Amino acid sequence: MTLENINLDIEYVRSQFPAFEDPLSKDWSFFENAGGSYVPKNVIDRLNNFMISTKVQPYGEYPMSRIAGENMDRATELFSKIINANNKEIIIGGSTSLNLYVLSNALKKFINPGDEIIVTNQDHEANISPWRRLSEIGAKIKEWKFNLNNHELEINELEKLISNKTKILAVTHCSNIIGSINNLKKITKIAHKNNIIVIGDGVSYAPHGFPDVKDLDIDFYTFSLYKTYGPHLGLLYGKEEILKELPNQNHEFLSNDYPYTLNPGGSNHEELSCLIGIYEYLNNLYKHHYANEINLSIRERIKKINLLISNHEEKLANPILNFLSTEEKFNLYGKSSIKNKNRAPTISFTVKNRKSSEICQLLIKNNIATKNDNFYAWRCLKALGLDLNDGLIRISLLHYNTQEECEKLIKTLKKIN
Numbered sequence: 001m002t003l004e005n006i007n008l009d010i011e012y013v014r015s016q017f018p019a020f021e022d023p024l025s026k027d028w029s030f031f032e033n034a035g036g037s038y039v040p041k042n043v044i045d046r047l048n049n050f051m052i053s054t055k056v057q058p059y060g061e062y063p064m065s066r067i068a069g070e071n072m073d074r075a076t077e078l079f080s081k082i083i084n085a086n087n088k089e090i091i092i093g094g095s096t097s098l099n100l101y102v103l104s105n106a107l108k109k110f111i112n113p114g115d116e117i118i119v120t121n122q123d124h125e126a127n128i129s130p131w132r133r134l135s136e137i138g139a140k141i142k143e144w145k146f147n148l149n150n151h152e153l154e155i156n157e158l159e160k161l162i163s164n165k166t167k168i169l170a171v172t173h174c175s176n177i178i179g180s181i182n183n184l185k186k187i188t189k190i191a192h193k194n195n196i197i198v199i200g201d202g203v204s205y206a207p208h209g210f211p212d213v214k215d216l217d218i219d220f221y222t223f224s225l226y227k228t229y230g231p232h233l234g235l236l237y238g239k240e241e242i243l244k245e246l247p248n249q250n251h252e253f254l255s256n257d258y259p260y261t262l263n264p265g266g267s268n269h270e271e272l273s274c275l276i277g278i279y280e281y282l283n284n285l286y287k288h289h290y291a292n293e294i295n296l297s298i299r300e301r302i303k304k305i306n307l308l309i310s311n312h313e314e315k316l317a318n319p320i321l322n323f324l325s326t327e328e329k330f331n332l333y334g335k336s337s338i339k340n341k342n343r344a345p346t347i348s349f350t351v352k353n354r355k356s357s358e359i360c361q362l363l364i365k366n367n368i369a370t371k372n373d374n375f376y377a378w379r380c381l382k383a384l385g386l387d388l389n390d391g392l393i394r395i396s397l398l399h400y401n402t403q404e405e406c407e408k409l410i411k412t413l414k415k416i417n
């Protein structure tokens, strides 16, 4: 059986997420997934179990404590396998914003006055302002601007910005507004030829399929676990050879104990532990669809799940993109279709002569959960010439969305006059 002829079993998927049966949320089409995803029951069960049985100081000799520590370590180990890293390269912090701020402080070590840092105007602010702030120690900041005609970050523009003084490049794998997938592998290759450290923001990419960080060859990569079916945490991957060299920002006696050196303090124990539930959900999804193929590694299973998910998301998103790009009254930002995962199903638009807030209210009246906002990508919205308060309307899908929900969305959008 080839991968292409297996379709995602959407009923199975939805049966794993209690929110779809909860009285408050069950009658809603949820399209604000780029703001945070629902969680599968495995995650909830893991969290409950930790709180009931093992909510003690971990790493002691007694069973409640030993098991707490084992589960925390297992969660890190599993996530290292999911993204093809090793467990000394995984840092679990409070959020992506926090992780990037802490990282930028540590990387000050490599910056001398006059060194250059490249940031984009397509990123969420989390991967811009920590780097811009390094101007306080003398760094010169250059901005890689996206093309206003097609909203893409173009690599030839990056090449023009690179000089022998460039030390850091911070760039998103996928914009939370435009939705295009940036070719991070190619960007990293160009940067490395010039000895530049690359920091990739995977927050809008990872919910649609966990990346292979070794294949990207990126130096640092970050995503928010609360958008990848987990609790409110952020994961930061860092190449071991660089992490080793960073200054200790934790307790003095931990100075050689990377990656714990990066964050001042540890992770939230119960939330870290329940990340095992994300793995369990994905592995069950894998087994449900590929019962015969049991000998694959975790990373190989993830690759198959990624394809299953992106095929489903592509089928859902393309009719919406097609509708928004062909109807005169809508301004769609980013590509007008998805082909071979060149775009995430994160769809932003405005309506001519109408406030985004009005459109959002219409959607909410029809039980379609979404938001109008700048989504903290305010430099991107500013470049697009949009009102930063009213913002744009964002429809963001995940693999648990259904075709019926998308049809209902289009039907509702057709009512706009």
Ligand SMILES: Cc1ncc(COP(=O)(O)O)c(C=O)c1O
Pocket (backbone or CB within 6 Å): 034, 035, 094, 095, 096, 097, 098, 123, 124, 126, 127, 172, 174, 175, 176, 201, 203, 204, 223, 224, 233, 234, 376
């Ligand atoms: C693309 C992108 N990067 C970074 C962030 C910041 O993530 P966090 O809320 O974990 O700080 C977000 C949050 O929405 C985002 O969408």
